[in-house]
Each structure stands twice: as structure tokens, then as C-alpha cells.
Amino acid sequence: MNNIAKIIFLDILKSKITFVYFIVLSLVTWISFLVEDSLSKGLLTVAYIVLFSVPLMALLYSTIYIYNSREFITLLLSQPIKRGTLWSSLYLGISGSLCLAFLLSAGIPIIIYSFDMTGFLILSIGTAITLVSVSLSFLIAVFTDDKSVGIGLSILLWMFFTLLYDAIMLFLLFQFSDYPIDKLTVLLLMLNPIDLARLQIMMRLDVSAMLGYSGAVFTHFLGTTFSTILSFILLTAWIGIPYRFSLKIFREKDIV
Amino acid sequence: MGRYRFLIFWLSLLISCSFVSLLTAGNLHVGKGWPVTAIAEALQTANAGDSIIVHEGVYQEKLVISTPVILKGIGFPVIDGGNQGDVVSIFTDRVVVEGLTIANSGKSSLTDYCGLKINKGCSGIVINDNIFSDNSIGIFVQDAEDCRITNNRIGTSIEESVLMGNAIHCWKCKNMEIEGNHIRGHRDGIYLEFVSNSIIRDNNVAKCLRYGLHFMFSNEDDYFYNLFSENGAGVAVMYSTNINMLYNTFDNNKGGASYGLLLKDISQGNVAGNKFTRNTVGILMDGGLSLILQDNIFSENGWAVRLMASSTENRFTRNNFLGNTFDITTNGTSEKNYFSENYWDKYRGYDLDRDGIGDVPYHPLSLFAVISEYTPAAMLFFRSFLVDLLEQAERVIPTVTPSNFMDERPAMRQYAL
Amino acid sequence: MITIQNLHKYYQKLHVLKGINLEFDDGKRCIALIGPNACGKTTLIKCLLNLVTPQSGEVIISGRNVKDDPAIRKLIGFMPQAASFPKHLSVAETFRLIRSVRAEADNTDDELYRSFRLDAIATKKMGALSGGTVQKVSAALAFMFHPQIIILDEPFAGLDPLASGILKEKIQKEKENGKLIFITSHVISELDNLASHIIFMEEGRIIFYKSVHMLLEETGKHTITDAIMKILIQTENE
Numbered sequence: 001m002n003n004i005a006k007i008i009f010l011d012i013l014k015s016k017i018t019f020v021y022f023i024v025l026s027l028v029t030w031i032s033f034l035v036e037d038s039l040s041k042g043l044l045t046v047a048y049i050v051l052f053s054v055p056l057m058a059l060l061y062s063t064i065y066i067y068n069s070r071e072f073i074t075l076l077l078s079q080p081i082k083r084g085t086l087w088s089s090l091y092l093g094i095s096g097s098l099c100l101a102f103l104l105s106a107g108i109p110i111i112i113y114s115f116d117m118t119g120f121l122i123l124s125i126g127t128a129i130t131l132v133s134v135s136l137s138f139l140i141a142v143f144t145d146d147k148s149v150g151i152g153l154s155i156l157l158w159m160f161f162t163l164l165y166d167a168i169m170l171f172l173l174f175q176f177s178d179y180p181i182d183k184l185t186v187l188l189l190m191l192n193p194i195d196l197a198r199l200q201i202m203m204r205l206d207v208s209a210m211l212g213y214s215g216a217v218f219t220h221f222l223g224t225t226f227s228t229i230l231s232f233i234l235l236t237a238w239i240g241i242p243y244r245f246s247l248k249i250f251r252e253k254d255i256v
Numbered sequence: 257m258g259r260y261r262f263l264i265f266w267l268s269l270l271i272s273c274s275f276v277s278l279l280t281a282g283n284l285h286v287g288k289g290w291p292v293t294a295i296a297e298a299l300q301t302a303n304a305g306d307s308i309i310v311h312e313g314v315y316q317e318k319l320v321i322s323t324p325v326i327l328k329g330i331g332f333p334v335i336d337g338g339n340q341g342d343v344v345s346i347f348t349d350r351v352v353v354e355g356l357t358i359a360n361s362g363k364s365s366l367t368d369y370c371g372l373k374i375n376k377g378c379s380g381i382v383i384n385d386n387i388f389s390d391n392s393i394g395i396f397v398q399d400a401e402d403c404r405i406t407n408n409r410i411g412t413s414i415e416e417s418v419l420m421g422n423a424i425h426c427w428k429c430k431n432m433e434i435e436g437n438h439i440r441g442h443r444d445g446i447y448l449e450f451v452s453n454s455i456i457r458d459n460n461v462a463k464c465l466r467y468g469l470h471f472m473f474s475n476e477d478d479y480f481y482n483l484f485s486e487n488g489a490g491v492a493v494m495y496s497t498n499i500n501m502l503y504n505t506f507d508n509n510k511g512g513a514s515y516g517l518l519l520k521d522i523s524q525g526n527v528a529g530n531k532f533t534r535n536t537v538g539i540l541m542d543g544g545l546s547l548i549l550q551d552n553i554f555s556e557n558g559w560a561v562r563l564m565a566s567s568t569e570n571r572f573t574r575n576n577f578l579g580n581t582f583d584i585t586t587n588g589t590s591e592k593n594y595f596s597e598n599y600w601d602k603y604r605g606y607d608l609d610r611d612g613i614g615d616v617p618y619h620p621l622s623l624f625a626v627i628s629e630y631t632p633a634a635m636l637f638f639r640s641f642l643v644d645l646l647e648q649a650e651r652v653i654p655t656v657t658p659s660n661f662m663d664e665r666p667a668m669r670q671y672a673l
Numbered sequence: 674m675i676t677i678q679n680l681h682k683y684y685q686k687l688h689v690l691k692g693i694n695l696e697f698d699d700g701k702r703c704i705a706l707i708g709p710n711a712c713g714k715t716t717l718i719k720c721l722l723n724l725v726t727p728q729s730g731e732v733i734i735s736g737r738n739v740k741d742d743p744a745i746r747k748l749i750g751f752m753p754q755a756a757s758f759p760k761h762l763s764v765a766e767t768f769r770l771i772r773s774v775r776a777e778a779d780n781t782d783d784e785l786y787r788s789f790r791l792d793a794i795a796t797k798k799m800g801a802l803s804g805g806t807v808q809k810v811s812a813a814l815a816f817m818f819h820p821q822i823i824i825l826d827e828p829f830a831g832l833d834p835l836a837s838g839i840l841k842e843k844i845q846k847e848k849e850n851g852k853l854i855f856i857t858s859h860v861i862s863e864l865d866n867l868a869s870h871i872i873f874m875e876e877g878r879i880i881f882y883k884s885v886h887m888l889l890e891e892t893g894k895h896t897i898t899d900a901i902m903k904i905l906i907q908t909e910n911e
Contacts (some may be wrong), residue, residue, distance in 0.1 A: 002772070003770060003773040003774070004774070007759060007762065007766075010761070011759050011760075011761050015676070015761075028854065034686055037601055038578060038579045038601065040556065040579045041601065047639075048639065048644075052641060069759075070757075071753075071756065072758065074724065074753060075757070075758065077722070077724055078751040079746060079771060079774045080743055080746040080747040080774070080776075081774050082743045162641050163641055163642055163645075166637055166640045166642040166910065167642050169637070170634070170637050170642065170643075172632065173633055173634060174631065175639075177631050177633070181633070182633045195427075195640065197846065198639060198640060202832055203637060205583045206638065206639070207510070207558075207581065208510060208534055208535060208536050208556060208557050208558035208581065209557075209559065209581035209635065209638075210635065223858060245777075253726075254684070254719075254724070254726060255719065255724040255725065256719075256725070
């Protein structure tokens, strides 16, 4: 298993697209820190870029990669190897290399400029979002055998998480603003991994403003250890559940 | 100028007092192993100008001072009020209380008991270098003049807000000097009601339940070089005129209704050279009229300045706005306030003629600041891509934000303050 | 060795295998799977490898159901129709990968590897190889681990005549060694002198499973090609 994961890992690291991802993300991160006149502004810009680009790259790239490895998967499955083992190796290889590319590109400037909890938070969030996206793309890849449908789905899913979900939530918030729905809004937002990550970052970098938001949501909920634990559980669920589902489908799937 | 006159007055008073005591007054010693073991006894026998030296130990008594004496502790002897009544009451002029620990006043939700009370009509009192602990009110000055409250450490472990009083409470006073005190965990750190011509400086006030410093109906006062941090709110200046607020630091006053400085129905004040850092709201102005705010630093606040609709004719010049979530927000649209030559780190303009002033005006009011003013829960969507898109659209075609809200001459470079 | 019982496979509504029953006891056979396009040959092979899960019926190899035991595939060497490998891997690395997946990697059969002269291109990337060379790699891998059962799906497609010859020779040799070999091919003439048995499939059914000897006898022809042609014409006339 380790061997297969290693081969996929190196394959992705050597690919041109990963290299471009690495270069672009490094450049943008460095520039954000250099151009912005304060560290916290730089961090905010970097967090923004990470939340925007990392899920897009991870979702699209790993979806395409799985479709392109179809023959490789067939070849290995005709060997005495368990499907579960192959699937987890594939996951390890893809997510490992994408995480590494992220950590090496955005991570180095972040660590140099902000070697503290905030920097660490952005790095963990980038990593977690990568893992979530790869999990989701695994689910997409077993969901349909049609590559173009799969790519379309992954773009849609990204759009949904980054824009549509917030748009729906914001619309509901204004519609029901006469009711005490703050807590519900927070909970619903936390169900979206990108919003969850955004809230975590805001709680560090905009803590003064968040405390002023007197809906009592912050003090009674968002700022507590419970919410940190809940965030952790939710992110883990976002990584684990799509992967488990994809594995279940992959185990029964016809390799054609 | 007034400050120096004040100083000279006090110096001469001190010097004359010490001369008087050297020549005429005697020293009375109180403590274990001395002929007198109770301070009250010494106070009864003392003549005006005498010094009572209190030696280390715990004194379970309440003191009433009606002779002008110097009460001086060695090694901070503890005057323990036994949780009943006022611990020390002063009824005469020219009393000096120094080096004592004054503890455990009565605690009641009906009557305000104090560690030390300066009663009506007294003047020339010096309360210097004492420790006040676990009193309902630390020091209460009622209708007195020319008092110095300096270098005291005032704290309490009372947590029930109904039993908690202010650390220093002055009512109807004149020419007070409150300086160098270290205050922790009372209701208000320093509370001034009908107090005029007074100076508050170099105090360090933190973790108070309500305000670090609170002015009510007090005019012609100055406060400077104070540090207010982690209080319910830093400073509240209400219904007062001509208050100078200079070189103070307002740090870390966070919470739902929290702010560094509240300016409520005040006029003709100066707010200059202050630092507002990491507060939920830097300045909350509600009914401010003709205030001058310049050379201040606002950094890392949630809202640097919240201008409520009733504030007009205020001038913001040469301030630095750095890393605040929102620089300005308001709930109104049409009032006149002037912004000029401030440095806004969010400004993205250019300076072609290189005069240090941006060529296009800056609009400090963002769409989202306005939206969250009406629907606070919208804060939860801040920094999402959706809101960012809306913000860009608003910038191109302004529909919600008032267009007259702007700094026409934004500074290109941060001021060194 | 292999028992296939009442195998049914649907792709959505498409009924691809309609009740396949087959039994193979001995080795020393080279069984040619033939039939028109889309008759279910490849699906049947994929059922043997558990790449495809039938809706009903079972495939049992050496007493174990292929569904339950991935280790069964240790007994099988497989050369897929159009193999594809990770492009960045060199030839040598590809062999190393498959070896690492197969635990019994020590004692390998390197005959094809040598006769195809793959050692000369060991450092080349798989992505840089021609289709024929990829087929050679694929063939070498199928034989490498001394499998009891060898499945070759269109093995000669893309191979040059020389390589085809080498492969045919190897198939013959392994058959003699007691292996059970399955071959599918569009070009029936390629199977002359190679196949010992023929399975003819049509529309998801086994039409017949006979030894070549019997087939030739029954039809009175000399080559498999002629025999099959005759049968096809017969069935069409009926």
C-alpha cells in the first residue's frame, strides 16, 4: 500500500499542474505579505486566497486524476490487492501530495511572517480543506463514470460551497431577520467546510469585531471550547464521511 | 499652567506641614510592643499636626479622623473593617493617610460602604501609597476640594455586581488630583460626578466591570497618560464639556456593548494623541458636538469609530487607521462630520503630484459596515466571497453607502505618532 | 480449478451475461474465448478477476469465491486489452511496483522480459513508450509470477510479428507446463495452433465449449477459422 501511495504521491508532485499550483500559490502568498502594510492584513489576504484556491485546485485536480488513473486502477485491481487498500493508497497519495504542495508554497511565507497560532491555523485550515476536497472528489469519481460529468460536478460543488451556500444563507437571514435565528445561522454555516474555516479565521483576525456582534452568538457559542471541538469534529466528518461513502461504492463498483 | 500652580501649592503645603510637625508636633507610635495598641486611641490623644506611626500588624477597628494628623503605616499595617461600615472616615482638613492597607468595608446592596471616605467640606487631604482591598467602594470623596489621591493600589475580590462599588468615587469635587493609581476589578475604576478642574493622570485601570473612567456632568477636566485595558468599557464621558483627553491608551476593551471611549452628549472636547487598540469599538460617539479628534492611532479594532446619527461638526484629522475590521460606521446618512488628512490603510488610491495626499477621496464607510449595522448577524458572512463580490459591486455603483461620507485628502503615508 | 455458476450480469438494463455455467478442472489448456463484439467476453474475464460484480451467480477458483478473497488473484496473471501505466514511471519502476504488490516476488519468471529486450529500455518512462512496447510490458507482467491461470485479453493487438511470435511460443510453453490459459481475440487465425479449446459466446451466452480437436472433427475443417466460419454460416441459415 505504501508503495502505491508513494508512486501516486511522486507522480503528482512531478506533474506540471502541481508545479504551476505550487509556483502561483507561493508567489501570491509572498506578494500578499510583501504588499500589505501590516501582518494581519497580509494574513487576511492569504487566508482569503487559501479559502478560494485550495478547494478549487484540490477538487478539480484530484477528480481529474482519479479519472485519468482508471487504467492504473484496473491494472492494480487485477493483482492480489484489496480494493480498500488501493483506494486508501490513492487517497493518501493524492491528498499527501496536494497537502505538501500547499504547505511548501503557502506554508513557507506564512511560517516566516507569522510563526504563531494564526499562521498555524491557516496552515491547518488549508490542509483540512485539501483533505475535504479530495474526499469529495473521490465521491464524485465513484458517483459517475463520465469524466466530463465528474469535472462539471466538482466545479459545481466548489461554486456551491464558496458562493451559493452563503447566498442562500444570507437571503434566509434577511428574510427571517425578525426572528432570533443567529444560532441557527451559525450552525448552518458551520455545516459548510469553507464557512467553517472562514469563521475560525475571523475569530482570530477579527476578534474585536466579532465580539461586538452582540447577537450573543459569539460569547455563548463561537468562542467556546465546545465550538472548537465541534469544528474539529465537523471537519473530520467532512473528510471521513465522503471518503467512507466513496469507499463503500468503490468496493462494489464495476471497473469497466 | 494650572497644573503647575497646583503642584506648587501642594509642595508648599507639604513642606510647611513637615516643618510644623518637626517643630510642634510629636510622633505617636501604635502597634504591638508600643504603649498604644489601637489606632483609635492614638487618634483621640493626637493634636493637630501630629504624626501617628502605625506599625505592622492587623488592626480590627474603624477609624474616624477629626483632627488634622498624618497617619502613616510602616510595612502596610492592615486596617480591617470587619465587613461593616466605612473603614476610615475623614471629617477634617489637611489629613494625610499613607502606607496603610485598608480592607473589608461593609458590603451592602443598599448603602455604599467605603474603604476610605472623605466627607463633606474637607480639603487638602492626601491619600498616598495605600493598598485598598475588598472594599465595596475604595475611596469616596464627597463634596471636597483640593485632594490628592495618588499611587494607591485598589482592588477587590467582590464579584456580585450589586455589592461592587467604584474604586475611586468623587462627587461634587473641585481641584482633585488623581494620579498614579493602580486599579483592578471594581465597578468603575474612577467615577467622577460634578467634578471640575481636576486632573487624572498616569493611572492604570484594568478589568473593571463597567468603565475604567467615568465622567458624569463634569466639566473642565483633563485626563492624560492613563492606560485603560480589559474593562467592560474603557472611558465614558457623558454630559460634560471641555474635557481634554490626551495621550491615553485604550486597549483590549472587548465585548458585546464594549468600547474604548464612549462620548455621550458632550461638546468642545479634545481627543488627541491617544491609542485605541484591539477594542470592539474604538470610539463610540453618540451626540458628540464639535469635538476635535486628531493624531490618534486606531489599530486592530472591530470598529475604529462608530458615529451615531446625532453626532455633528466633529473633526477627524491626521489619525492613523490601521488594521481595523471597519474604520467607520454610522446609522445615519446626512450629518456633517469632517475627515481630512487621515491615514487609512484600506485606501487604494494614488498620488500623482507626490504631495503625500491621495488624488482621489477615500470612502471609509463600507457596504458591509452598513449592512451589519442593520442586521448584526450578517457579521457572520464577513470575508466570504459573496460579500466581497457585493462589496466590489457597491464600489462601482454605490446604492447603500452615503456618498458624502469621505476623506477628500487621505494621507498616503502613516503618521509617526 | 475454476467453477462458474449461473452468472448473470447487467449494466443498468443491459443484460450482458445471461447465465454462464463453465467448469475448468485441469491446466494444460489454452482456451480461446471468441465471439462477436459485445458478446460478453471481456465482462466474463472481468468477473474472473472480480473487477465486475455479477448480480447473481458465482465464480469459484480453487474452492474460494473471488468476491471474498482478493488473494485468489495471486493465482492469476492478467494482460488487459489496452494496458495503461502511470506515465512518469520508468519500465523498471513499473515492474518494481507490481512486484511489491505481489508478495511472492522473489522467484520471478523473467523470460519474456528478456526476450522482449525490456532491459534495454528499463530507464525509459512508460509515457514515452509506443503502444506495442506497452503491450510487451503488460505481457511480461502477466507471466512474471508463475500464475496458474493466465488471462490474455487481445494480446496480439499492436504487437509486431516478431513479438507476437515470442508471445505465442511462451503461451505454448506455459500450456505444456500445466497452466490454464485464456485468450480472447478478434483475429481467429491467430489462435490456430495455439488454442486447445474454444469457447464461443454470443449475446451473453455460451454457444459451445469444445476442444479444438472435436470442433475440427465435427466440422470437417482443418483450421479453427474455417470451422468457426462454417458454424456461423450454419446458424445464420437456421
